[in-house]
Amino acid sequence: MSTSRITRGNFLRVMGAGAVAGSTLSVLACQPNTNASGGGGGGGDPKKLALYNWSDYVAESTIPGFEKKTGVKVQQDFYSSNEELLAKLQAGGTGYDVIVPSDYMVSIMQKSDVLEKLQKDKIPNMKNLDPDFVGLSYDPKNEYSATYQWGTTGILYNPEVVKEDVTSWDAMWDEKYSGKIGMLNDVRETFGACLKRLGYSLNSTDQAELDEAQSELEKQKPLLRGYFASPEAGDLVVGGDLALAHLFSGDAFSAIAENDKLVYVIPGEGATRWTDNMAIPKGAPNPDGAHDFINYILDAKVGAELSNYTYYGCPNEAAFPMIDKEAKEDESIYPPPEVFENLEVIEDLGEATKDYERRFTEVKSA
Ligand code: N2P
16 A cells, blocks of 8 residues: 555646546445434444545545544445435434535535534634635534535546547537546536536526536436446546546546546536535534544644545645645646636535436436
8 A cells, every 4th residue: 555645746737637646545444334323422432433434535544543542443434425425314323423524515414403513622623724614604603514625526537548638528428438438426516517518507596507407418328338436437437448537636636546647627617616524413422532533633744644645625724834745736636716716616505406306316317
């Protein structure tokens, strides 16, 4: 297992996006967690912590470091979309202590009453967060969440098959690559990419715009190899099954670590910029351990190790001086202003969420 993710710089290629290299992360042992959760939380084994996270989202040192420091053993399970995480929590009894929802999902979860309020006095390292990542609209007082990492969702492609610079989402609709295109199995991301391609906001609730996006996704579907989870899409590009994949930036960088000819781009029409956050689900068996874990992640050194490994954006101001220079200078991680301005954050659309879900189900079953 390699410890350094950054082996070379291969900077800005297309529309402010570049490619970087690093090593892949081996996923920690994953076993289903079957602890029952009690109503008000607590009551679990204080020496165990259940983390429910996106895959490839901790450094090699992150969990062993916490276990060594606290004597608390961490069990990690994985999900691949915010909607999967929400469904799991709503089904109840997950026994998870810490989860990592994105921006809009923090808002949905808070309204759905599945989150515990954070006890800020137990998270003194909150002060390390960059002010740009504190008090965001989805949780203005950080009552429920603390920022973990941030990144983008774009396109990874193989230039040996796609012999033109990819600058637009149009590439994902190009018949030349029929059968070699993968989109995310993620309602907001996939509708979002399509809405951006059409020049609309990825938070649109305009029925005419959504009808148009749905019809475009239905047209795209026969060209697709499928809808995938992001890490799987990266693997399929590496393995040659896909020429173009819609995926999260860090998963693209993991794929590039295996084949440095691959390129990650943020299409010119714009894309998603997301912020993921640590939160504690209602009924967490070990809320004290959960607060300790959140505080540990927000430590400057731990935060730097995390972002140096995941190759996502570091929201920890105190950690920033320890972020690898190559990463800091990489515009596919920290996009320049003209690219950044084109990125949009997915918002909680309230009732319209159901409309998106119905439409995505229709697309997938078309
Ligand atoms: C981590 C994926 C992060 C997530 N591999 C998207 N919000």
